Each structure stands twice: as C-alpha cells, then as structure tokens.
Amino acid sequence: MTQDELDASVGYVLKRAQAALRGAMDAALREHGLTTPQYVCLELLDQRPGLSNAELARGAFVSRQSMNVVLRGLEEGGLVERPAQAAHGRALPVRLTAEGRERLRRAHADVFEIERRMVGVLGPERVEPLLADLTRMAEGLGG
Amino acid sequence: MTQDELDASVGYVLKRAQAALRGAMDAALREHGLTTPQYVCLELLDQRPGLSNAELARGAFVSRQSMNVVLRGLEEGGLVERPAQAAHGRALPVRLTAEGRERLRRAHADVFEIERRMVGVLGPERVEPLLADLTRMAEGLGG
C-alpha cells in the first residue's frame, strides 16, 4: 500500500474524521463535567427513557460492562437513576434525573455546534448520501 | 433531539461505522497477534520508514505516550526496531524488521478484505465523494 493508497483508504479517513469529532467533543464536554461516552449515554436516555444497561451498551457500541461503569458514574453524579429491583424482567430501566436533563441540555448545545461546524463544510446535498453510505457500510460489516 | 434526529446525526453514524470497522479489525487481527493500533502503526511504518514516535502518534491520532506504549509492544515482539541514539535530532527513526514486514503482509490481506467488504456495499461512484467529504469534515474540525 502506498501513501496515496493510505490517504485514499476509507478506513483511514473514517478514523480521522471520527478522531477529530471525538477530540472536539471531549474538549467541549470537559467544561460540562462529562466524558463523551457519558454524553452519548445521556443522549440515548433522553430519546428513549427507560433503556436498560444492555440496550444502552448496544446503542453506544460498547460492552455491557463498559456501559455499566459509565452508568455508575452518572448515577453517582445524580444524573441518572435506576430502580433497585426490576419490575418483571431482569433489566433495570434507567432514567434521567432533572439535573441530568439540565446538564444534557447545556452540553447538547455545544455538541450540536460542533456537529454543525463539521457538517457545514459540506454541501447540504451531500449530507443525506453521506448518512446513507455510512449506515450501509456499518450494516455491511454486521454493525 | 428525537430518535429520527439521532439516526440522522452524522456524528452517530460516523461512530457506528467506525465501531463496526474497529470490531471487524480487532477480530481479524487477533489471529495475527496484533491489536488495531499496532497494525496501524506497522502500516504507517511500511509506507514511511523512519517515522518517529511523535510522527506516528499524529498519524494514528493518538498521544505520544500511547504510541510509545504501542511501539514498545512491537519492539518486544521484534516487529520494529529503533536505534538507541538519535543521529542528529532527538527523534528516533523507527523501522520495520523483516518479521514485522512479513506479519504486516499477512495481516494486511485480511484487513484489505474487510475494507473491501465495507466499501463494496456502496456504488463505486460513491467512494470518491465519501473520501472527500470525510476528509473535509476532519479538516473542518481542525483534525
């Protein structure tokens, strides 16, 4: 593989774009006392209240164990809450607290601005195909 | 942000695609006794022999310290080598050993197949714009 081929590697530019986004998010979220995985977790819970740990893990593309660590941090910070016992299954539905919702709201504004800046360099007509292509690639790998 | 907005978030699908690729690479490279960061490091060195630790770190989007850990692992495994002292600067040029080149060659075949499978679900005419868009997005965030 030559240098040209590396620059032209979809995997490489994918990683580059993701690293740039992650770095920008880490920096912005630090001011809100959140890590990027924590933010992702809050975002998922805001959209689908009551998701279980395992469901959150799948949504954030991490293991159950990793998500459990993230959840424990959020719980200690009073941003989410879990019932002590499950109603019927084993899954414990997680919900945002009022403080969690408020923290998310403020952090979201900054993250939204980052994403706007990232996507803003593209022509608006590119966004839809880009979303479709990335989704199909993930599905193509069984993701 | 609604569920539709999350699915439509460029950041989210970007992460999803990258997670799928990373997972596939981790699985494939395990059989070659390599981690994904180690593989990326070998690939960079194959293309540009003599890169320093700091240059490799920038190329792989990790910190100097993290890359140093990766390099130490590769050095212990006899896949790369560094001179004990720098010729003129402080930077130590890293080079693949014969074994490193051979290990990379075999691993590369599997990784190439994964990328082929990932990109294969797209129309060939989509690849170029995709590369360009991802590159521009990274640059737009200062990556």
Place this chain on the structure above:
DNA sequence: CCCATGTCAGTATTACTGACATTG
C-alpha cells in the same frame, strides 16, 4: 529563549474476557 521530542510517573476511563445467578 522557544519549541518539539522522548520519556517517566501516576491516574482514570474504557475495553476485553470469563464466569455466574437470575429471569422469562
């Protein structure tokens, strides 16, 4: 002096694996 580099130390977050009991 300034800056990039290599390196050491310590710590934190995230990740993995394996394992096990529980629930439906």
Place this chain on the structure above:
DNA sequence: CCAATGTCAGTAGTACTGACATGG
C-alpha cells in the same frame, strides 16, 4: 434448556496530566 440480563473479577489498552532533560 435456552437466551438475555446484571454483575463480579481480572486484565489490558489507551488516555490524561504533569514533569523533566535534551536537542535544534
């Protein structure tokens, strides 16, 4: 029995910060 879940334990990879000496 089987599948999914929550959880415990151990380990590993990657990240951060701060610090320091070195070389150009």
